[in-house]
Amino acid sequence: MNRKFQGATFNNKYFTTEALIAYSEKELASGLLPEWELKIYRFLLTFFDDKEYVEQLSSGTTGIPKNFKLSKSAMIQSAQNTIEILGLKPEDNALLCLPIDYIAGKMMVVRALLAGFNLIWEEPSSAPLLQNYDTIDFCAMVPMQVYNSIENREVFKSIGTLIIGGSELRSDVKELIGGLSNTIYETYGMAETCSHIALRKISGHNRDESFKILPGISIFTDERNCLRISASYLENEVVTNDVVELIDDTRFVWKGRYDNLINSGGIKINPEQLEASISKIIGMECAVIGVADKKLGQKVVLFVESVQKLDTNDLELLIKDKLPGFHVPRKIVVVKQLPRNKSFKTDRLKLKELIDRKDI
Known part of the structure; x- marks a missing residue:
């Protein structure tokens, strides 16, 4: 050099x-x-x-x-x-x-x-x-x-x-x-x-x-x-x-x-912006991904990081009250820790693998 x-x-x-x-x-x-x-x-x-x-x-x-x-x-x-x-x-x-x-x-x-x-x-x-x-x-x-x-x-x-x-x-x-x-x-x-x-x-x-x-x-x-x-x-x-x-x-x-955009029922949803909105509402770290759905094309699935047990119905009601209907997750999954790569970024590929295992 x-x-x-x-x-x-x-x-x-x-x-x-x-x-x-x-x-x-x-x-x-x-x-x-x-x-x-x-x-x-x-x-x-x-x-x-x-x-x-x-x-x-x-x-x-x-x-x-x-x-x-x-x-x-x-x-x-x-x-x-x-x-x-x-x-x-x-x-x-x-x-x-x-x-x-x-x-x-x-x-x-x-x-x-x-x-x-x-x-x-x-x-x-x-x-x-x-x-x-x-x-x-x-x-x-x-x-x-x-x-x-x-x-x-x-x-x-x-x-x-x-x-x-x-x-x-x-x-x-x-x-x-x-x-x-x-x-x-x-x-x-x-x-x-x-x-x-x-x-x-x-x-x-x-x-x-x-x-x-x-x-x-x-x-x-x-x-x-x-x-x-x-x-x-x-x-x-x-x-x-x-x-x-x-x-x-x-x-x-x-x-x-x-490449993260979710097309749900013809509505394009930006997961990063949705994550920011939801984390502000619930006060916890979260991640959003799109999952294949026969009716909608893709449905929104929310992962919430918490070491404590959470009632997903309560979370859904809280989110529904603050977000437009098409942005409300169709499924909420609570995990003790979001998967992350070596640079500490959320690993969305592993989230999708987790969905496959859970048959969501």
């Missing part, structure tokens, strides 16, 4: 590039570290090798994961955009609590190499150990990690700047975030775009109603109203399956995934 890095600080220890490579090789050779941490050192060696690209798997949230090549120069430019927009500095402490397998985790490492801030990492989990750190200036999380962390508001407020991505935030959590003084952004992006290409401020004053693209990004829509993305650092245009409403050339509102 042509780009020369001066060095980086990881877990409070400064390394020159050469020392970091040697240290990574040493840790991998010893095999004493847990696998999640060894993966970080493998990525560092891959990023510093002579190849111009990094191989990356997509999340596989809506289908079989795809393997593709990401240009290292594109990753660097994306990281530089984030550093400049968020004002990240060498003296900052940043927390890596996401799996390095996915682009979000990899880009935290690349940002640290570029900005020179101190990157501390911990084993990825659904509940980051925020209480273990005096200061966290910058962190990236997925929504489930936020849900499990925000209850301890004093600890959560210690994060200076937080970016959240991967899936939709529950409306009640957004309301809690809105009242915090942290600088918190919801992000939009994917592996193919080297992490986020747009941000939406959701905390404090002057919150954003729509996503605003980063420098060097251009956006369009296709005939499905799905977002198309061009970037100065990407070789090809990225055509997404994300249905959006363009506000202008730099701002858009995300509506949901085109």
Whole structure:
């Protein structure tokens, strides 16, 4: 790789590039570290090798994961955009609590190499150990990690700047975030775009109603109203399956995934928007999918996450009172835990498998 890095600080220890490579090789050779941490050192060696690209798997949230090549120069430019927009500095402490397998985790490492801030990492989990750190200036999380962390508001407020991505935030959590003084952004992006290409401020004053693209990004829509993305650092245009409403050339509102749309009795229902509405009504995490139905084509099935037993009839009455008739789920299933993939996104494919097993 042509780009020369001066060095980086990881877990409070400064390394020159050469020392970091040697240290990574040493840790991998010893095999004493847990696998999640060894993966970080493998990525560092891959990023510093002579190849111009990094191989990356997509999340596989809506289908079989795809393997593709990401240009290292594109990753660097994306990281530089984030550093400049968020004002990240060498003296900052940043927390890596996401799996390095996915682009979000990899880009935290690349940002640290570029900005020179101190990157501390911990084993990825659904509940980051925020209480273990005096200061966290910058962190990236997925929504489930936020849900499990925000209850301890004093600890959560210690994060200076937080970016959240991967899936939709529950409306009640957004309301809690809105009242915090942290600088918190919801992000939009994917592996193919080297992490986020747009941000939406959701905390404090002057919150954003729509996503605003980063420098060097251009956006369009296709005939499905799905977002198309061009970037100065990407070789090809990225055509997404994300249905959006363009506000202008730099701002858009995300509506949901085109491939998740449910056609029930001729009415097109966006499951992500329906999930947001229902979670606000019932105050619990949930997921909505479409299931084949002879009469309607597809019927709406709601999964509610709860460790306690719930009366589905009570839930149905509560939802019926708040939603249009065609948005009311035809079936409600209570599960102790929604299936999620390694990046903590709801796994809709496994929900469909669960439906097959339950013969819903």
